[in-house]
Amino acid sequence: xxxSHRVVFKVDITQIEGEGEFSCxxxxxxxxxxxxxxxxxxxxxxxVKNQNLEEITIQCNKCESKIHLVGLCMLFPTS
Numbered sequence: 001x002x003x004s005h006r007v008v009f010k011v012d013i014t015q016i017e018g019e020g021e022f023s024c025x026x027x028x029x030x031x032x033x034x035x036x037x038x039x040x041x042x043x044x045x046x047x048v049k050n051q052n053l054e055e056i057t058i059q060c061n062k063c064e065s066k067i068h069l070v071g072l073c074m075l076f077p078t079s
Contacts, residue, residue, distance in 0.1 A: 014071035027063035
């Protein structure tokens with residue numbers, strides 16, 4: 001797929017109910033934090049600020065959309 005056709009989404013994980021799984025905003029495939037195989041998605045970037053994990057960027061392997069997961073500092077505070 002041509003990189004210019006990839007879609008970028010932002011998902012606030014503090015708004016996700018349940019065990020943290022959510023649907024890809026473009027293709028609907030279920031993305032679960034328990035999936036360690038990289039079959040459904042892969043981690044492509046992480047952002048850390050002041051020793052806090054601020055954002056994780058993943059890519060859906062089905063539709064190649066980039067998904068920025070935000071809200072991590074609310075779930076994993078360091079202080």
